[in-house]
Amino acid sequence: MASLTKRVLNLNKLFKHVDNYTKRLSSNFTYFPDNEKPVEGETLKMNMMQAINNAMDLTLKNDPTAVVFGEDVAFGGVFRCASGLQEKYGNDRVFNTPLCEQGIAGFAIGLATAGATAIAEIQFADYIFPAFDQLVNEAAKARYRSGGQFACGALTVRAPGGAVGHGGLYHSQSPEAFFAHAPGLKVVIPRGPIAAKGLLLSCIQDRDPCIFLEPKILYRSAVEEVPVDSYTLPIGKAQVLREGDAATLVGWGAQVHVLLAAARLAESRLGARCEVVDLVSVLPWDTETVCNSVKKTGRCLVAHEAPLTGGPGADIAAAVQVSAPLLCCCVLLWADVCCCVLMCAAVC
Amino acid sequence: MALKSGVGFLRLSRINQVVRLLSTHSRPETIQNGGLNAEFPGAKAPYVTEIKFLDENSYDPIPIYRVLDNNGRVIDSREEPNLDRETLLNMYKTMIQLNQMDKILYESQRQGRISFYMTNYGEEGIHVGSAAALSPKDLVFGQYREAGVFLYRGVTVTEMVNQCYGNHEDPGKGRHMPIHYGSKQRNLVTISSPLATQMPQAVGAAYAFKRMPNNDRCVICYFGEGAASEGDAFAAFNFAATLECPVILFCRNNGYAISTPTREQYRGDGVAARGPALGLRALRVDGTDALAVYNAVLRARELALNNKPVLIEAMSYRVGHHSTSDDSTAYRPLEEIQKWMQDENPTRKLRLYLESKGLWDAEAEKTYSKEARDLVVRTMQEAEKKKKPNWKEMFEDVYYDMPPHIQKQMQHMEKHLEKYQEHYPMDQFQKE
Numbered sequence: 103m104a105s106l107t108k109r110v111l112n113l114n115k116l117f118k119h120v121d122n123y124t125k126r127l128s129s130n131f132t133y134f135p136d137n138e139k140p141v142e143g144e145t146l147k148m149n150m151m152q153a154i155n156n157a158m159d160l161t162l163k164n165d166p167t168a169v170v171f172g173e174d175v176a177f178g179g180v181f182r183c184a185s186g187l188q189e190k191y192g193n194d195r196v197f198n199t200p201l202c203e204q205g206i207a208g209f210a211i212g213l214a215t216a217g218a219t220a221i222a223e224i225q226f227a228d229y230i231f232p233a234f235d236q237l238v239n240e241a242a243k244a245r246y247r248s249g250g251q252f253a254c255g256a257l258t259v260r261a262p263g264g265a266v267g268h269g270g271l272y273h274s275q276s277p278e279a280f281f282a283h284a285p286g287l288k289v290v291i292p293r294g295p296i297a298a299k300g301l302l303l304s305c306i307q308d309r310d311p312c313i314f315l316e317p318k319i320l321y322r323s324a325v326e327e328v329p330v331d332s333y334t335l336p337i338g339k340a341q342v343l344r345e346g347d348a349a350t351l352v353g354w355g356a357q358v359h360v361l362l363a364a365a366r367l368a369e370s371r372l373g374a375r376c377e378v379v380d381l382v383s384v385l386p387w388d389t390e391t392v393c394n395s396v397k398k399t400g401r402c403l404v405a406h407e408a409p410l411t412g413g414p415g416a417d418i419a420a421a422v423q424v425s426a427p428l429l430c431c432c433v434l435l436w437a438d439v440c441c442c443v444l445m446c447a448a449v450c
Numbered sequence: 451m452a453l454k455s456g457v458g459f460l461r462l463s464r465i466n467q468v469v470r471l472l473s474t475h476s477r478p479e480t481i482q483n484g485g486l487n488a489e490f491p492g493a494k495a496p497y498v499t500e501i502k503f504l505d506e507n508s509y510d511p512i513p514i515y516r517v518l519d520n521n522g523r524v525i526d527s528r529e530e531p532n533l534d535r536e537t538l539l540n541m542y543k544t545m546i547q548l549n550q551m552d553k554i555l556y557e558s559q560r561q562g563r564i565s566f567y568m569t570n571y572g573e574e575g576i577h578v579g580s581a582a583a584l585s586p587k588d589l590v591f592g593q594y595r596e597a598g599v600f601l602y603r604g605v606t607v608t609e610m611v612n613q614c615y616g617n618h619e620d621p622g623k624g625r626h627m628p629i630h631y632g633s634k635q636r637n638l639v640t641i642s643s644p645l646a647t648q649m650p651q652a653v654g655a656a657y658a659f660k661r662m663p664n665n666d667r668c669v670i671c672y673f674g675e676g677a678a679s680e681g682d683a684f685a686a687f688n689f690a691a692t693l694e695c696p697v698i699l700f701c702r703n704n705g706y707a708i709s710t711p712t713r714e715q716y717r718g719d720g721v722a723a724r725g726p727a728l729g730l731r732a733l734r735v736d737g738t739d740a741l742a743v744y745n746a747v748l749r750a751r752e753l754a755l756n757n758k759p760v761l762i763e764a765m766s767y768r769v770g771h772h773s774t775s776d777d778s779t780a781y782r783p784l785e786e787i788q789k790w791m792q793d794e795n796p797t798r799k800l801r802l803y804l805e806s807k808g809l810w811d812a813e814a815e816k817t818y819s820k821e822a823r824d825l826v827v828r829t830m831q832e833a834e835k836k837k838k839p840n841w842k843e844m845f846e847d848v849y850y851d852m853p854p855h856i857q858k859q860m861q862h863m864e865k866h867l868e869k870y871q872e873h874y875p876m877d878q879f880q881k882e
Contacts, residue, residue: 167658167661169661194661199689199692200685205650205682205685205686208647208650208651208654208682208686209650209657209685209689209693212591212650212655212656212658212669213658214654215651215655216654216656216658216669217658218657218658220654232681235682236650239642239644240647240651244640245847246625246848247625247626247632247642248621249621249623249640249847250623250846250847251621251633253850255850286849288849308850309851310850338854386849
C-alpha cells in the first residue's frame with residue numbers, strides 16, 4: 103500500500119515536471135495573421151512552410167532552368183519546405199548535396215552564372231557561416247567585379263533563422279546583420295505565409311542574389327489564406343501594418359508580431375496608438391517609409407532578435423536621427439520590447 | 451601480403467592506362483571473409499582480420515604523363531597529337547606573346563606605371579595545351595595565373611593591358627587589381643582574388659550545362675596546389691563527383707604558394723591522389739609539356755561530356771616570383787630556378803618540337819618576338835593615355851538597378867566633389 107502511494111506520488115511529480123517543462127519550452131509568442139490579400143483570386147489555407155513550398159513549386163513549374171537543392175532537400179528538407187517537389191519535378195531538379203554549406207553556396211553561384219535559376223537551402227541559418235566567403239566575396243560582387251559582364255542574380259539562398267524557444271544557441275541565430283553589410287546582396291525576411299510566398303518569388307525572380315531568412319517559428323504556427331496564383335511583393339519596400347501617432351515600432355520577421363502585441367498592449371494600457379512597420383528587407387531597407395512614419399509620431403523603437411551591437415537597429419536609428427530628429431529612439435532585443443514600448447509611449 | 455606490389459611504375463604507352471590509376475595492380479591485398487563484402491551503407495568492402503594502416507607509401511606514386519622529352523622529341527609516336535600547323539603555331543605564338551607581355555608589364559610595375567602584376571613563366575605549356583584542347587564554348591573559371599588561356603581564347607593584348615591599367619576601356623571598369631581579366635564573350639569568367647572560390651562555382655556551372663538539352667559544353671576550372679588546401683577545393687571535388695558534373699578540375703601544381711613549398715602545403719601523393727579518393731577520374735601530367743597537357747585535356751573533355759568529372763594535376767614550376775610584391779630568392783635557391791628555366795622550359799620544348807617539324811626557326815623566333823614585344827609596348831603607351839572610368843562607375847553594377855541608398859551615396863559624393871574638386875585629380879577621370 104505504501105509502495106502504491108509512493109508510486110502515485112511519483113507519478114504526480116512526473117506530471118508536474120512535464121507541465122513545468124512544457125511551460126519552460128514554450129515561448130510567449132502570438133501570431134497576427136495578414137488579412138489583406140495581395141492579389142485577387144482563389145486562396146488556400148497554408149502555413150508558412152506550405153507557402154514556401156508553393157512558391158518553389160510554381161517556380162519549378164514555370165522556369166525549366168530552376169533547381170532546388172541543399173542538405174536533405176530530396177526528401178523535403180528537415181523543415182519539409184521542399185516536400186513532394188522531387189517526386190513532381192525529378193531528381194535532377196530537386197536534389198541532395200553533400201553536407202557542405204560553402205559548397206552549396208559556391209555551386210549555386212556557378213549555376214546562376216551559367217544561366218540557371220538556383221534555389222539553395224542552408225539547413226539552419228546558424229550554419230550559413232562556412233558559406234560566408236562565397237556569399238559576401240563572390241555572390242555579392244560577381245556583377246561589380248566583372249564590370250557587369252557576369253552576374254549571379256538568379257541565386258536565392260533560403261535559410262531558417264530566429265528562435266523557437268528550444269533551439270539553444272546553434273539553432274536560434276538571426277544572422278541578417280552580417281549579410282546586410284555586403285553591398286550586392288539583398289536580405290529579405292518574411293513575417294508570415296502571404297509575405298513568404300510573394301517575397302520568395304520576388305527573390306527568385308530578382309536580378310540580384312538574395313538571402314531569404316525564414317523565421318522558423320512561423321513555419322507551422324503562422325497560417326493564412328494564401329493566394330494560389332503566382333504573385334510577387336516588392337523587396338526594399340516596408341509595410342505599415344498598423345497606423346498610429348504615438349510611436350513608430352520597426353521590426354522584421356517574427357519580431358513584427360512581438361511589436362504588434364506590444365502595440366496592442368500600449369493601446370489598452372495607455373490609450374496610445376503605435377504605428378507598426380514591417381521592414382521586409384534589411385538590405386536594401388526602406389528609409390523613406392520608416393522616416394515618414396517617425397516624422398509623424400516623433401518616437402521610434404526598433405526591435406530585432408539578432409544581437410544588439412552592430413545590428414541593423416543601429417543603422418536604422420542613425421538614419422532616423424538624420425532624417426527625422428525625434429524625441430526618443432531606442433533599439434531593443436525582443437525580451438525588452440513590451441516594457442520599452444510602454445516607456446517610450448508614456449515617458450518620452 | 452606486401453601492401454605495395456612489385457609492379458612499380460606502369461609503362462605509360464597509352465594514356466588510358468594512366469586514367470586507370472590506382473587500379474588492382476597496386477590495391478592492397480585483403481583476406482576475404484568467405485568471399486563476402488560487408489554491406490555497410492558507407493562501404494561495401496571485404497572484412498579482414500589484420501590491422502593495416504594505409505599511408506602514402508601504400509600505393510605507387512601517381513605517374514606523370516608526358517609526350518615530349520626535354521629536347522622536344524616525341525617519346526612514343528602513338529602519343530603525338532594530331533594537330534595541324536595552324537594550331538601548333540597558334541599555341542607557340544601565344545606562349546611568345548605571353549612571355550613578352552609578362553616581361554614588359556612586370557617591368558612597367560617596377561617603374562610604377564601599374565600597381566601590380568603576376569607573371570606566368572614556367573606555366574605557358576599548361577595554358578596553351580589546355581586552351582587548345584577545349585572548345586571556345588567551354589566555360590573557364592580561372593584562378594589568376596592563366597593569362598595564356600585568355601590570350602589563346604582571343605582576348606586581345608589591348609583588352610588585357612587596359613585591365614592592368616584600369617582605364618575606361620577595361621571591361622572590368624577599373625574595379626579590380628591588375629591581372630583580374632574576364633570576358634563574357636569568350637566564356638572566361640572574371641578572375642576573383644579569393645582563392646578556390648571559383649571551384650565549387652565551376653561545378654555548379656557544369657551542372658547547369660549538364661541539364662541543357664544536347665549539351666556539348668564542359669567547364670574547366672584552374673587552381674593552384676595551394677588553393678587545393680582550401681575547403682572550397684574539397685567541396686568542388688565532392689560536389690563534382692556526387693552530382694556527376696561535366697567539369698575538368700585542373701590543378702596547376704607549380705611547387706609554391708607564394709613562399710610555401712608543397713612539402714608544407716600538403717602530405718600524401720599530391721593533389722591527383724585526392725581524385726580517386728573522392729570518386730573523380732584523376733590524371734597527373736607534365737605541365738611543362740604543352741602536347742601532353744593537350745592530350746590530357748582532350749581526353750578529360752570526352753569524359754567530362756559524359757558527365758564523368760576529371761581531376762588533372764599538371765606538374766610545373768613557378769619560374770617567376772609569386773607577384774610583383776614578392777622576391778622568391780628569399781625562400782628558394784637561384785640554381786633551382788635556373789634548372790626549370792632551361793631544361794624543363796615549356797616554351798623551349800615546344801619550340802624544339804616545332805623546329806624539328808620545320809614549322810619554326812631562329813628567324814621566325816626573332817621576327818615574332820619583336821612583333822609581340824612591339825604590340826605590348828604600343829598598347830601600353832595607348833593604355834596609359836586613356837582616362838580612368840567616370841567616378842560614378844564606382845556605384846554602378848552593385849545591383850542590377852541602383853537602389854535609393856546607393857543613389858544617395860552617389861549624390862553625396864557628387865556634392866563633395868563639386869565643393870572640393872581641386873583636391874582630386876578629376877582630369878584623370880572620364881567626363882560623363
